Amino acid sequence: MILYLKSPTPKNCISLTEQNIMNNLINKTATMQALVLWDLGKFEVREVPKPQVGSHEILLRSSAVGVCGSDFHIFSGESNFNKDKYGQPIPLLQQPQILGHEIVGVVEEVGVEVQDLSVGDRVVLDQGLNCLSKKGKSLCEYCLTGDSHQCEIYQEYGITGLPGAFAEYLTVPAVNAIKINSDLESVHAVLTEPLGCMIHSSDVVAKTRTRYKIGAEELERRVQSILILGAGPGGLLFTQYLRNILGYEGLILVSEPNARKRELVKSFGADVIDPQEVNIVEAVREKTNGRLVEYVIDACGNGLIFKSIPSLIRKQATFLMYGYGHGGVDLSVLNNLQFIETTLVCATGGSGKFNDQGRSLTYSQALRALEEKQIDVSSLITHRYHSLETIPQAFIHDHKLSDYIKGVMVL
Secondary structure, eight states: OOOOOOOOOOTTOOOHHHHHHHHHHHHOOOEEEEEEEEETTEEEEEEEEOOOOOTTEEEEEEEEEEEOHHHHHHHHTSOOOOBOTTSOBOOTTTSOBOOOOEEEEEEEEEOTTOOSOOTTOEEEEOOEEOTTTTTOSSOOHHHHTTOGGGOTTOEEBTTSSBOOSSBSEEEEEGGGEEEOOSOOOHHHHTTHHHHHHHHHHHHHHHHSOOSOBTTOSSGGGBOOEEEEEOOSHHHHHHHHIIIIISOOOSEEEEEOSOHHHHHHHHHTTOEEEOTTTSOHHHHHHHHTTTOOEEEEEEOSOOTTHHHHGGGTEEEEEEEEEOOOOOTTOOGGGGHHHHHTTOEEEEOOTTOOOBOTTSOBHHHHHHHHHHHTTSSOOTTTEEEEEOSGGGTHHHHHTGGGSTTOSEEEEEO
16 A cells, blocks of 8 residues: 655645746756655655756665654654754745655766766765865865764755655765675665764764763773663664674663564663663662663653653763654753763764765765674664655554564665
8 A cells, every 4th residue: 555645735835746847848857756755744756857967976876775763753843954044944845855864876877077986886875965075175174073964064865955865866976975895785785874873973972071981991980881772773773883893891771662672682782671661760770780870872862761861870971862853851851960960962973084085984984884794784674665655654654563673765
């Protein structure tokens, strides 16, 4: 059953379809199919202009695209990262969006200035446009210091209004594409982007001036216990990254109500807590012998957790705010976090410095970890969608299923 919705065009608003017809009459451009989010909770497959390739760009044919939690938040209206020049969210009815930012594609065409990629190459995408992507004359302070995700002219495919990969094709700067030099399946390579987010987040925490550090020489300054809230794709990747790449050997606790996810994260080396069966505060106190944890990672985006965190962590502990959502929570829940001088770290995306070619080192590191099988992602992918028409099933129905962990469109 096809789960997508159509709508009349609102008054005083030109639909994408009407705009495409006008564009085609003027430019005689080719068209392609794309899944368009035209209002909250409402998708439609539409004909849109096929993008043209600039001199330093490549044309990608979408081959695998992950369905991310951020996509769900945009779909439901919890988040909108498409802003006007005053920083105000632009309604979907005014500017519909094409989502899809966890991207693997095949190069279909290269611009005349592109020398290091060829037609037929498989690539993963750093979906963020920054100073290097846009051929800036110089790098802004954020790109210079490894925080390219906060570039002063930053934009992002599938997130900030730029068309994403829930479409047949997209054009991107060649420098944003990182070639896959292995037999890594495209459906698994999709996890490069979220793993890059784990790497960047962990790097931000490591650079933060905080009391407790992973691997600190002084025992009293060392992280002995970590609590991860949520065992979705984020929590599952964080657990593996901590164990397999950072080499953390201490206690990892993961709170997760879903039985399947608990079993999976347990197999990755974590102790699990079912918050529906036990009091999470009592469980953490018991498992840490009353010490509580020095580092907590929010990988679920549930605002209610803020009420419990002050009872779960040591004074001057670190709290990584990674998940999105957090709707409907009174800010007074932060009072107790503030009182014990919690170090609150906010991190997003896969920022990083660049190699000699101008490509993201963070994304390259993430792709290499997947190619070398340091991280298992095959067990995370539970649902596959083989057409644009079927992707809405993930948003409307499938993500609510007990066996759903990660969905990927595979074309």
